[in-house]
Amino acid sequence: MNETTIDHEVIIVGAGFSGIGAAIKLRAAGFEDFLVVDDADGAGGTWHWNTYPGVAVDIPSFSYQFSFDQRADWSRVYAPGRELKAYAESCVDKYGLRPRIRFRTTITDAEFDEQRHLWRLRTGSGEELRARYVISATGVLTRPKLPDIPGVGDFGGATMHTSRWDHRKSLRGKRVAIIGTGASAVQVIPEIAPEVAHLVVFQRTPIWCLPRPDLPLPAPVRLALRLPGGRSLTRLISQAYVELTFPIAAHYYRTLPTAAVAERAGLAHLRRQVQDPVVREKLTPRYALGCKRPSFSNDYLAAFNRDNVLLETDPIREITATGVRTEATEHRADVLILATGFKVMESGNMPTYDLRGVGGRDLEKWWDEHRLQAYEGVSVPGFPNFFSVIGPYGYNGSSYFALIENQVRHILRCLRHARATGSTLVEVTEEANDRYFREMLARRGGQVFWQESCAVSNSYYFDKHGDVPLRPSTTVEAAWRSGHFDLADYRFAAAS
Template sequence: MRPPGSRPSVTVIGAGFGGIGTAIALRRAGYSDITVLEKGDSVGGVWRDNTYPGAACDVPSSLYSFSFAPNPRWPHRYSRQPEIRDYIEAVAREHGVLDLVRFGVEVATAAYDEDECRWHLTTTTGASLHTDVVVSAVGQLSRPAIPELPGREEFEGPAFHSADWDHDVDLTGKRVAVLGTGASAIQFVPEIAPVAGHVTVFQRSAPYVVPKPDREYTGLHRRAFERAPRSQRAGRLLTWVVTEKFNKALLQDTWMKKAVGLGWRGLLRTQVRDPELRRKLTPDHELGCKRVLFSNAWYPALTRDDVDLVTSPVSRVLPHGVLADDGTEHAADVVIYGTGFAATEFLAPMQVTGAGGADLQERWKSGAHAYLGLCVPDFPNFFVVYGPNTNLGGSSIVGMLEAAAGAVVTLLDRARTAGARSVAVRADVERTFDDEVQRRLRESVWAGCQSWYRGSDGRISTNWPGLVAEYQRRCAALDPADFVLA
């Protein structure tokens, strides 16, 4: 049994930005008994898994990085997947947490023992371990979603999800069917179109696509960032201000929203000359209701003679192609699913049992919810980083993750100082918070259409209804009266 006042053992699940950032925050606060469990073979999370052609971030690198670990040697303003994965590993190594990661370990169950005030974890291989505190940092975009289309298993060629790209499949000269036009598809379609024989893109809903002001950093840039770090910090601050205004534009009509709309319209008109194709590429929902995408290459890719855009829904998958609802058969040698992730199925398939036998998946069957996306009543010493209602429509999620990690440290420090062995949020506090969040979300642009932000019942369980600054303030000003120490 842990002596009162001692620092607890902490197990972090996931080694992406959230898990590595939390481990670093704990280590910097003096916690030494830290274990990070990672189901993959390296750190990076989504930036390890998503290796599709053209994979890159749509937030500038200066902001899409830890505030305490600036990287003056980013090759581009918007970093590519390999660069971000390498950055996460480098930061983990430099801050002494890379050696804390146990790779190839996937947690199957987590159960709280009230007598011991400890969590008992089992892995998918049947191994078990015990810990005082659990921090789940598995993220919202870690489980690819493939639609259950009729005939999907009957397709005779290669078929894979963009997040599980099969690099052994040579697309040269092949007829490729791409299902989906989300953030991944708009990056990989322009990359594969010049190689493939023909690409057929199936679009369920046209996204808003705006210009991406990317550029390659020169040696002069990198020398300036290294010798005058304030220049990079100034760029980060400016980017943060702009993205916060973009976040605000998703919550109310502002000049920024009008500017983004003009950017989309100008890009579409200048890059797509065919009126019929422009009509197909015009969204039927309000700007911001679904994720706004950034690309300079998406529209030109769709104007190629060897690329077709199909707006009729997919009826079924055939052994050698895809059948649309209008009865047209589209031949294909390869099918690529750019169909996103099961973002609203938080922590699944992990089974989590709290105090009194509380079942987290049962608790969340009508939509996930947690205080600050972080704490759930009846689940002492259990925290979720990048949890319910902490996603952003704009800006960098890293700022949210750092704030959440700081809150974890604050709560554990308070429990230790008080001689308590556990900390949990009060049920009435979490309920009041969720009521506030859902009320604000019902007034947001995200309530106006169906998207991956919402569950099948319409509840928005992914997005934060305010600015990043508000979330940071609330995480930094936790009221002790809102929590129960035991």
């Protein structure tokens, strides 16, 4: 191969919905020379890896889909995971993407060639792939995070993380210990509680759990979704609900009362669901709603009424060969379930491979030194021709599909302008990035995250610098800006 040639104009890393959405929009915009790579053996990202009992979306299905490909056949308001996985696979086939995806391909590192304006990506097999542009679509809910507990590798029974569920192992009649009470645990616990002999739930921080307006979609509703305007109207109502329950509640906490109303609903839900006042007290959050990711469930809290379910709030001292030990008690177990979440805003996950830009600048080290930041959540100075779908200060807490479509719109504006001007290099300026970062920091005083009670929430929203790199804006604003940012905020140049 000639040193100046590329294998593809664009390489998309990740075949979850971010990568699928980027690929669909690239084709629609006339960018046909692209490749999608993923280390999994199927499409779907989060919905490929997470197959634990009870896995489902935590916002209404009407919002959790592409605006340009809305389904009318969801089985429930909150679709189960298998339907999201099927939706991902159907999008791959419908838009002719399967021949353009390489599964079982892990990108280990990428380096920018400054002279030729191209990226050199290396795979786990040692292969080198060359691309003019790289779109990082690796997501945040795919890399399991293991707990930092002594002895976690010494347990003698079966151990599994919720994101790597082993369906060959039956839990029926077993003594089960589950560590964590986050979003995954909220879905798993009520599903497995009826079949296990005994279930111990180790809770560090209680989660805000709100009632979930979920039900099977009756035939008349499905029919209405097939009528002209039916899906659009349903999506509009759903989007308004999603916007009120997180973006507006979290980012405008000081000025709008929606969070306070939701907190009262959450506490009332807890009182209705949990009979034992001692257990109810342990399940009561001591931080403002929104400090950490809340959950929606109609049966999680009620699971603690069962005789075979024990809530343990004493800190774990160690994991032994036979169970989990606190300072006071050792709980024996046959199966250990780690519902300990994912590497989200951590080193090694944004992105999931080593990335070196201009002058050998390492993205992970640069973020360590300068804090997580990216212009409009997409671009970082010093890393030309590299775009993130889920970058710092890109996601505002709404539907990931709204984020995907907004960020891809931004990326395509850059690529179209580069093509129109004959440019081979696209790099955000330091000035534009600094301006955006200052704006994001200036807005955070009104967010819930900076309330005093959030200090005890143990939230993964907070990064190692104490920042919360979520975008403090409404979804409407994010959408508008993705189509109207000043292209002069980027430097466009042609290789000499």
